Amino acid sequence: MSRADKSKAVADLTERFRSATGVVLTEYRGISVAGLRELRESLRGNAEYLVVKNTLTKIAVEEAGVEGIGDMLVGPNAIAFITGDPVEASKGLKKFGKENAALVVKGGLLDGKPLSPEEISKLADLESREVLLAKLAGAMKASMSGAAAMFAAPLSQAARTLGALQAKATEDPSILAGAGEAAPEDAATETTDGEEPAEEDTTTSADDQSADAEAPAEVQQEG
Numbered sequence: 001m002s003r004a005d006k007s008k009a010v011a012d013l014t015e016r017f018r019s020a021t022g023v024v025l026t027e028y029r030g031i032s033v034a035g036l037r038e039l040r041e042s043l044r045g046n047a048e049y050l051v052v053k054n055t056l057t058k059i060a061v062e063e064a065g066v067e068g069i070g071d072m073l074v075g076p077n078a079i080a081f082i083t084g085d086p087v088e089a090s091k092g093l094k095k096f097g098k099e100n101a102a103l104v105v106k107g108g109l110l111d112g113k114p115l116s117p118e119e120i121s122k123l124a125d126l127e128s129r130e131v132l133l134a135k136l137a138g139a140m141k142a143s144m145s146g147a148a149a150m151f152a153a154p155l156s157q158a159a160r161t162l163g164a165l166q167a168k169a170t171e172d173p174s175i176l177a178g179a180g181e182a183a184p185e186d187a188a189t190e191t192t193d194g195e196e197p198a199e200e201d202t203t204t205s206a207d208d209q210s211a212d213a214e215a216p217a218e219v220q221q222e223g
Contacts, residue, residue, distance in 0.1 A: 006056060013052065013060035022082040022110035024093060024120060025069050029076045030102030036078075039103070042092045046084035052077055068114035072106045086110055090124035 001009070017023065028036065028051065040049045054073040061070055082089045097103040105117045115123070 009053070009056050010059050010063070013057055014063045016048070016050075016081045017060055017064035017066050020081040020083060022086050022089075022108060022115075023066075023069065024080040024082070024089070024108035024115075025072050025106045026078050026080065026093070027075055027104040027106060028078040028102065031100060035100055035102075039092070039096050039100075042096060043080060043089055045088075046086075046092065047080040047082045047089040049078060049080045052079055066109065066112075068109055069107065077106075080108075082110075087123060087126050090120055094121060094124040 024047075031039070036049070036051075043049055054075075054077060057073055057077070057079070058070060061073075080089060080093060093103070093105060097105065105120055107117060108115045108120055110123075
């Protein structure tokens with residue numbers, strides 16, 4: 001491999017490390033070309049599986065600032081660069097590994113955090129993102145239906161109560177006007193014992209006349 005080709009390979013690996021959400025480092029010794037093709041096909045859409053050279057990969061790891069897999073770059077290695085659902089990618093690797101013992105998961109990274117082979121296996125046992133989202137959507141729909149039913153009952157009861165009150169007020173307007181009834185006139189002229197009632201002022205100003213004219217409207221508003 002020429003120097004230019006090496007530089008290009010390092011640059012490509014560096015970019016893959018930077019853009020991938022996770023990586024899984026595997027040993028592929030003993031897997032046929034047809035087997036590798038099958039594995040790549042099973043990972044399509046979620047990960048890209050590439051056979052790598054350790055020397056070039058170590059340089060790419062340093063340039064990308066990736067930590068946690070440098071020590072695993074020993075022997076023949078291939079890396080699954082996760083670009084889609086990490087659960088589905090892990091499922092694909094685990095399923096292929098059950099049928100092809102030559103595939104050995106050595107470890108990996110997910111969102112910059114190191115993963116052991118056991119953790120990658122547990123990740124493969126999780127439900128996919130689509131399934132989890134579907135369950136979440138179902139739970140939210142059920143919660144919203146329950147909330148709607150809970151609020152519907154009090155509101156309908158309030159509507160029926162207001163409707164009955166309106167009907168009764170139509171038949172008997174005094175229900176609404178009762179609160180605005182004025183006090184008896186003779187209550188205003190009540191005096192204490194021994195006191196002469198004050199002379200009634202027969203002079204009525206324009207302001208008094210205006211106030212008297214507005215009084216019935218105020219009573220109606222209060223009612």
